[in-house]
Amino acid sequence: MKSNQILMAGALALSMILSGCSATSTSEDVKDAKATETAKKADSKKSTKEDAKTSTKDKKESPKTETNKNTAKAVETKETSNSENKKVEVQTQNSQQHTHNWVAQTQTIHHDAVYETKYVVDQPAYDELPDWKDVDGYICDNCHQEMFTLEEAQMHVQVSAAMGSGKCKSYHAGIVRIPPGAQNLIHHDEVGHNEQVLVQDAWDETVNNGYKCSICGAMK
Template sequence: MFNDKKKKIVLIVVLILVMIIVGVSLDSCSNSMKEDQITHKTTTKQKSKSQLTSKGKNEKKDEQEVKQEETAKVDSSNKSNTSESKKENTTATTNTSSNKNNSSSSSSKPSSKPSSSSSNNSGTNNSSSNSNSSKPAEHTHNWVAVTETRTVVDQPAYDEQVPVTEMREHEICNQCGADLTGLDIDAHFKNSYFNGGNCGGFHSEWREEVTGYQTVHHDAVTHIETVTTGYRCSTCGATK
């Protein structure tokens, strides 16, 4: 019994030691993982900083190149303007010299009337420009439906002949059912006897008889409907 207790105690101690060793190893693993993550973050941050600095340098280079191109364009435009001004000065000097020559020649010759063709051309140009400027803007029609109401006949009017009835008394033979009203009843019985019949009595019945006709007028059955007959512009009044 004492040995069994010792064995159990030894096993418990061994298990406790194993658990402590496993815990220490897990802690070391987690610490190493955290260090790896921290190093990875720092490296990514350094990369992003280097990328940003390289981008900033490239952007500065691009701005400098754009400024250089703009200054070059301004210089070329200034040079072209100076050359044009020189050309205008030369043409002005030539025009003054030609005007002097013309004035000298005109003093020796009689003055001529100004040509009317230039004035006519200017008038036509002004009229054409005025006509072009005075053209009205294109009109867009606003079409509105034009409707009217119509009476549609579903059933036309008609007259009906209604019979007029009256209850009247009739004499009816009891044996053969013949209507003996207004006839000689005895003669009917005798003829029946000679012909092998057995008619010998009658009775009275009240029957409905048509005594005439009455005219009854029936009005037409109609309804009103709206019909579209066309379209009209609400602004200019055009129709289609």
């Protein structure tokens, strides 16, 4: 009987011990979970603060960077301007320090030959004495004088009768010859032609367009 009570008491004690250990383990697990969740929240807040800080820093540095770029451009422009001014000053000093060597700046202009139309006489006008000419006329039966018209033949007979000889009483028609002196001169007009006549030969003209210094390039 006592043995059974002892066994029951031991079993009860062991059950209580196991229950206490289980409760303790559960409490510790809860504590560990809470600690882990707290740590995650802390890390999240820390990360958010760091991101906000980084963004703020970038915003602050961005205008500063643009300002630095503008400053660098301004410095570069100023240096370029100073460099150009120095070049101008050097050129001015060089031009003032040397004696100009003026070289004529010439240009060659070609002129073509000049022609004009002229009338060229091949043969001058002239009058020609005609040759003897045979024509119809009248011939005196007595003296054989040749007459060119009927009026001349009738007059010849009348003159012969008036002079007292009376031998030239008749005439007949026939071929008579007109001497050159009894004819009009034959006129010949001038003969010529138009042609292109050279008035001026082709030539080259040299024109002076000013002077240039061979040292500094100045013009005058």
